[in-house]
Structure formats: C-alpha cells, structure tokens
Amino acid sequence: MISNPAKASANKARSSDQQTILDSGLLTIGFNCVLQMPTGSGKTWLAEQAIENVLLRNQRAIYLTPLRALASELGERWHQRFAGRTVGIFTGDYKAQAMSYQRSQLLIMTPEKLDACTRSWRSHWHWLPDVDLIVVDELHLLGDPHRGARLEGTLMRLIRLNPFVRILGLSATLGNRQELADWLNGVEYGSSRRPIPLSWQVVRYKRAQEKPELLLREAQRAVEAGGQTLVFVQSRRRAEELANALKDSGLRAAHHHAGLDHTVRKQVESAFRSGEVSVLVATATLEMGLNLPVRQVILYDLQTFDGVDFVPLPVNSVWQRAGRAGRPGLDSSGEVVLIAPKWDGQVEHYAKGQFEAIRSGLSQVNGLAEQIITEVASGLCRTQTQLEHVFAQSLAAKQHRLASVSETIGAMLQAEMLQETEFEGQPRLRATRLGYVAVRHMLSPQTVLLFKQILETAFLETYCELSFLDLLMVAASSADCQPLIPVDFEALEDLNQGLAQEPSTLLGLSCGELVDLLQADGKRLLAIFHTALIARTWTRVGATFQVADEHGCYAFEVERLRESMERLLMAMVEIATAVAHPDSPEPDWVTPREKVKILAHMVSKGLDEQTVTLTLVPGIGAKMARQLQQANIADIEDLALAAPNQLTDLPGIAQKRAGQWVEAAEEMVDCHSSAYRYRESLPVGKVTGTRWSPDMADVDPYRLRRALSLKVQGQDGGVYRITGGLDPHRVKLGTGQFSCDCPDFSKGHLCKHILAVRLFRGERNLEELVAALSESGSGLDLFQLWIGA
C-alpha cells in the first residue's frame, strides 16, 4: 500500500508515450538510452522514474543540466519528491555547498562540474563508482561549438571509469538520434507526439520598423483570448525595450534575461506563472529547461549572432523556443508565430521540424587538444596508441570527423604542453606543468599558450613591463573568458577616453602587432578592451552596480566577469611560475608573477593597487581594507605609520589586534612592501578615435565604407541605379526621403546604396566623414577597428 498519495500521483504516467516507455522497461533494462520527445511531453518525469529506480537500489544518480537556474528548480522539487534521500546541487552557484559529493545520493550537476570531477577522478573515487545512472538533459549540447567537445570528453571518461553507469540522454531536438544511440551502444526512442499540438503562423513585414506593431497585435490577440505570450528576442536590450513598449500600450509585460539579478529573475518568473504578467519578452535563457508553458510563443528575431555574423536560427533552436507553446488542460493547441521579412522564403521550413544533426566538437583541433591533455594529465592515457584508441570510440570518430590525433599530439609537443619520456624503453607522454595548468583550471590549450607567450616575452625582456590593464586584456582575449562584453558603436568614444587614461604597454603597439599578439581584431578586439576596462574599474570601485552603471552593462555580467578573471589570473600565476627566469630579479622589481598575483587579489576583492597592500597583513580582508581606507588609512605605509588608537576607533578592532597589524605593516614596509610597490608608472595607452559627429549618428561607418565601392549609374526621374555590389539596386528620392529596394533598408537601416547616392549628390557632411575614415592618426584607432579597416 502506498502511503504517500502525492508520490502515487507522481508515479502515474500521463501520456501514452510515457506509458509505452515504462511498459517497455527502457528506463531500467540496462541499456543506455536516447529519448527524443517534444518539449513539455514529460521527459523530466521519465527521468524521475529512472532515478527513483536507482535510488531504491541504494545507488547514486546524476542529473546533468546546463542551466544553473534549472538545477536550482529541480533541487527544490526533488528534495520533496525523493524525501529521505540526499539531494546535492553542484553548479558553482552554491559556493558554500552544504552537501558533499559522497553524502549525495542524487547529484544535480552542470556539465562543467562533472567534467572537473572526471578530470580529477582520483579525488572522487569514493563516490564515482557508485553512480548507476546519469541523465543527460539537453543531449543536443554535444553539438554546441563551445561546450560540446567537453561534454563528449566527460561522458567518455565517465563510462570508462565506471563501466556500470547507464546513460539516459534527453532532448527534444535531435536530427540523428539513432546515430547517437549507436555511439552509446544503446537504444533509442523517439516521438513527435505533443500533448498539445502546435499551430504555426508566419507574420511578414516589409520594413523592420513594422515589427513592434506586429508584435503588439499578435500579443494582444492572445491576451484577449485569455492566454499568455512568450516572446523570444536576440538581445537583452531588445527584450527590455519591447517589454517597455508593450507596457506603454497597456499590456502587463516584463522582460527576462541572464543579466537580471537572481532574485529579480525569480520574481519575474513567479509573476508570469501566477498570471500577473501576460507577456514575457525573453532572450535564449528560456530556450531550455525552465518550465513556463504559455498559449503563444512569438519568435520576434529569427537570426542569431554566431560570433562572426548574424545567421538564421537553427531549426533546433526554433523548436526549443516554440516548444513552450500550449498549456496542458487549457489550450487545444499551442500557437507559434514567426515574425519574418517578406523576402525570406525559407522561414516555412521551420514548421517541418527537420532537426539538424548533432555534430561532434572533437572535429575541431582545439577541442581535441584539450581532451588529449586532459586524458594524459589525469593519468588515463600515456601513449599515442592509447589516445588513438580512446578517441576512436568518440562520436567524432563515428561521424568520420575526428581531427588527427597524431598531428594534434605533435602540435602539443611542440607547444611544450606535452613531453615525451621513456619508460622501460617505451615512449610515454606526460603533461608538462603548462599542461597541468590547462587541465586544473579547465582552460583550453590555446589560452595557456597565449598566456605563456605573453609572459615569456615580458620576462625575458626585463624592461618590458605589462600594466594591470595589459594583463586584463590578455586574460580577456582568451576563449575562456566569459563573458566577453561587447561595446556599442555609441559607446566607442567613452571607451576611447577610458583607455586613454590607463597605463599600458600593449596599447602602444601598432594595430597589427596587437592583433597578432592577442589573436583578435575588429569588434572582438574592441570587446576585449571594453571587458578589460570594466575589470579594471571593478578593482577601483569594488561595487558591481556602480561598475555596471558606468560601463552600460549588467551587474550580473560584472560579477561573472570577476569570477572568470580571477580563475584566469590564478592560472596565469602558475604559468608565470613555469616560465620563470632562473636569475633572481632586483628586490624592488615586481616580477610578472607577483604582478599577476596581486592583480588576481585585486580582482577577487575589488581593491585597487594601493589599498590591496593592506590585505598583505594577515587578518585584514577586503572588507576591513575598505573600512581602513575610509578611515584615511589607504595603504600599508599609512598603516605602518598609524597610531593603534586610530584603528581601535573602527568597529571590531581591539587594541591588541591593532598593535599586531601596525607591527606587521612596519615589518613589511621595511622589507620593501611599499604602498607604491604596485603603482604604475607606464605611459598611458595611445588610443585615438576618429571624430564622429553626433549629427551623423545614424551613419554606420561600416556601411559608409562599403558605399565607397559602389557606382551610381545615374538617375531617371528621382530613381538612382546603383551597381558594384552583389546585385544592382534602385534608390528612390521622394518628398525629401530616400528609399531603397535592398533587404538592408527593409530592416530599417541607412543602407550603403543610399549613402552612395548622397555622396554622389555631394553631401558635405558625408564627405567629411569619408575623409575622417581615411585619416590614419598615431596610436590605435577604435573606429577603424569597428569598421574593420
């Protein structure tokens, strides 16, 4: 007899697919299994049944989710669902993790956490072998360009270390489910049956300016029919702007994105669930996982930025978003509205639901290099033969896309991340110190090599000193820096001014040298400058909201950046140690290692280079350092000269402790720990900027530059013919306004064709701008970087 009715209800299948799967025993039969079912069809419920089966046998289960927010939501739910069992959450958000790995019977983890556990498997050997089941939610992330290779490597390591573990992969969007199941030597089950069917509608616009009106109309229609609407957009700014516009039109709207504070995000979600908010405008944060079913989903933007350019959204992403539509018990169908331009003939294919195949990230050399060094450093492989065999089992190998293992090993030997030794006459591979840094800090080999290169140069050329900003730029230029905060065109001038005030060696290099060194150019290089400057401001201000305000970003981003920079700088310290010059430096000279270390400290605590010297005294942390600063004790020299009663006036400082601190400060000052030890005396960065008139703010310099290569063939009754681009176009001048028949104009931009015509007509302001584009001033020109010159 089941004494817990809630539990009994929880165990009841709700759909025919769920029942079929339960009856077939797929969840418990012992095979790995790939389940593909639409969003909202109960995959998580099935995962719970599989997990319960494992917990009842007193074994462990892991639930892998890429979203910290979802981990938190499931943790709360499963504490009750599996009452009596210990549920631990391991995502990095739970810094003061109360539950240890060993005590947890159900572990909710992010892929990054599990990756770290498999890399240092010896330290987790007391619990890893007890894991009987791993549920991999959002299995399609195997194809993610950034995280896919790591997830694949993690799963391969796990099943080799624990051959008894069973994998249950879940996804709504797999184009090659059978292939994935074959790779896992398992079975698969797929269903496209949705509890609530979807109806698709395409709403078209001629010009991008029409979109907000179309959105309002569609959202109003759904709300008036008693439903709620979820709108997906491509940027946080757009989410905020549209939500405000909808509110102004009388709808109860809100925005949702990763930049929101955790508490605010939960409040918004709660308000939407309760019906207080009718329309939620969100970024891709809500694409996965979070349970917020609605009547209608509107995809406002059908493009996404892939790091280089805007590209159409993949079918998988569209369906992840569309899948939110339709509320069980309330809607007979879920409505999906795609807002698309008239000229887009491809948009209808989304409704067909032909998902893209998941392609392994180990086809990329960088992804493979990282996994190779991980295998060697963790002691799981020692020879090339072993590595080749291990990666022959990968998804990439199955797809005949695996990058060359032997070539990658060769490159890593050359880069000194691996070395060859001999054992009993046989060659063996070993990770070098640099290799261990990469594995321990979960950095890509690229990042480690970049840091090594920069620090070697700095060390060998004794007087080549890198400033704090330089070191932050180096850290920001690595692929492992998250987030990289881009700069808008409108903010270039502010960036310009900010950089111009900072001591820097790197900004004194030519653009070409800098591009080569940091392996980035154009908008990415600008983003690196911006991100580094934000981090530098943080060390001076130490308050996330203030920094975010100053730089036009989000407090959440500043916090994430702080975490990321701290990790990168700590790795840099280890690399600096590894490349240390054997000769002892002058005692007064700050070695690159010491400088990076103090910078890591500054970033960690949000303290500047002077105040941070206070924290060199044992017992003085960041909070106390700030208090001392406010009491006019700004650095270690001030502390050494302070009278103890100056300190005892501050709360929580007893006479004895004050005396100890002053004494310690005196000793340190005697031993060269000057307050000015880290003060920078480098010249400021030579950054210039093309002056862009505020009257011409709507003229994008990139389009203006492109306009220069076009030919205006002449006019005929106010219509100009433009050639020289991919297609000829016509620009019409009517009642003082230009219009063009190109897609760029239809999106609401001032296109290059119109600019070409205006130049042709001799518009003076534009000609001055063109002249400004051609100026090559001394120093780094941020505008040139923007337009990609």
Add this chain to the structure above:
Amino acid sequence: MAQRSLKTRRGELSFPAYVPVTTFGKKYPLDDLIRPYLHRLAPAAMVSYYYAQEMSPETSLRLPTLVDSGGFAALFEGSRLRQQKGLGVLEINRDDRTEQLHPKTVLEFQEEIADVAFTLDFPIPPELDTKEAKRRQRLTIANAHWALDNRRRRDLPLYACVQAWDVESARSCAKQYANGGFEGIAIGGLVPRARNLELVLGIVRAVREEIGDLPLHVLGLGHPNSLTQLFEAGVDSVDSSSYVRYAASGKLWGQSHQRIEEPTPTDRLHLALCNLATATGKTLPLSSSQMLFSTLRMSGTS
C-alpha cells in the same frame, strides 16, 4: 540440496564462492581501480594480512572481508620460522627491518577488521625435506588450536589452515581439526602443486572426508579451468588474484592467446571485471558488457 553458506557479521556468504583477492597500498594501483566494483560482482573479498594493514575507513570494503594470516611470507627469502612456547612464529626481513608474525598479532588484527579469519599457517613447498615439512605442519596445527582457544570475537568465523605435502599428510592434518570447533577449514600450499590437478583433487577429497560438512576453502587457486572440478570435489570457496593478474597483462580469460596492445588503466579495469564476472558467474550489465567487450582490441600474442 540446501544452499550452503557461512554466516558473517556482514551477511551470508553463499557457496560455492569465488572470492577475489585485493590489496591496499600503492603497490598494485589496479586494485584501487577495481575495488569499488567488487561488491557488484563478488560475494566477498580476500585480503592478505600484510596489505590489510593499509586499509582505512575510507577504503574499507563493502562486502564480507576475508583476511588471511600472512604466513605466505614463510616462502620469502630471509624469513625464518621459529618455535616459541610451542607456537610457530615467523620472522620476516622486510625493507631492512625484521617483522615478527605471531599468532596473537594476527588474531588481534583479524578481530579488528576481518569478517572471516584464517589461522597462521606455513606453506610447505614441494621441494622441502620431510623433516621441515612435518615441523611446519606441526606448528601450523598448534597455531590453529591456539587461535581457537584465544578468540574473543564470537561472530568471527575462524578457518583452520591445512598444510601438507601429500594426500595422507593432508588427511592427517584435517583430522586434527575435525570437531575442534572451527567454523571452516582452509587448504593452503596448493598453488605450487596446481599443475598436478590429480594431487590437488586428491588432497581436497581427503580433507573433505575428514571434516564432514564444515565449509572448505582453498587458498590461492582460482583459475576458471579448475573451478568446476574443485567445487565438485567438495570445495565451497576459493580465493585468487589471477583475475587481476591476467588483466594487468592485458589478457582476458578464455582468450589467453590474445592480449590488448598497450592497455590503459581503464582497459585493465574492464578486463579484470570481465574476468571476475566469468569466475563468479555474475552477469555484467547490458550497457557495460557491450562497452567492456568493445574496448577490447585484442591482438594475437607472439
């Protein structure tokens, strides 16, 4: 026929049983990899007295633990067997120091950590002269009776060890233990005689005739080829490390003419688990059996 078994403080040990040998410490790292999985595939595990010293609460086994006496060290170079007050005491030279193995030391340690204990015995290699062989047997018997008389933990099953050089000496030794109060009898010294299966089975049958229904264990013999015959001859349990020794060499039982080229640590783990499953008759999980066998890239040995 009723299922035969032995009750231990950590549960029943059902017979017939293949008991894998494991070690602790740094000498055999493959054992560290295998150990967390033993409880899935085996009913118990055997640890030598020497390696059991390295056990800790974190590394302790999750299944009934059999601890032998360490008397195997009598075969080490430099070791000496002395008689003290009628008991056999072994002096072992190890790492430039001399250790002494006394029945008291062994029993006290076993009472702390073991679920099944074996009395301190002294192997009799085939080439040993009869006088010394008889001396070793006499001291082995004396130690066994001493342990029985001085055991304090009543829930610790104690196996008396038989050491002999032929069938009759084995019978004679077993007679000394029959009806003595031991929970089981173990036959040692058969490893160097393993190739002579007729002799081995003869000794087993002779001992079985003398001890009646008492559980009978054979120390150190556990190749699958001989298991069936040993069980049919009256053996209830065996212990062996050959499942892991084969794996360490990259070999799979049943395919001994082939081996894995450059096995990784996890390859060896997989091989050992396959070997163990073969010996214990346990079924590997579907997902792992496919994976385990697919990792094997056997090639012919030269």
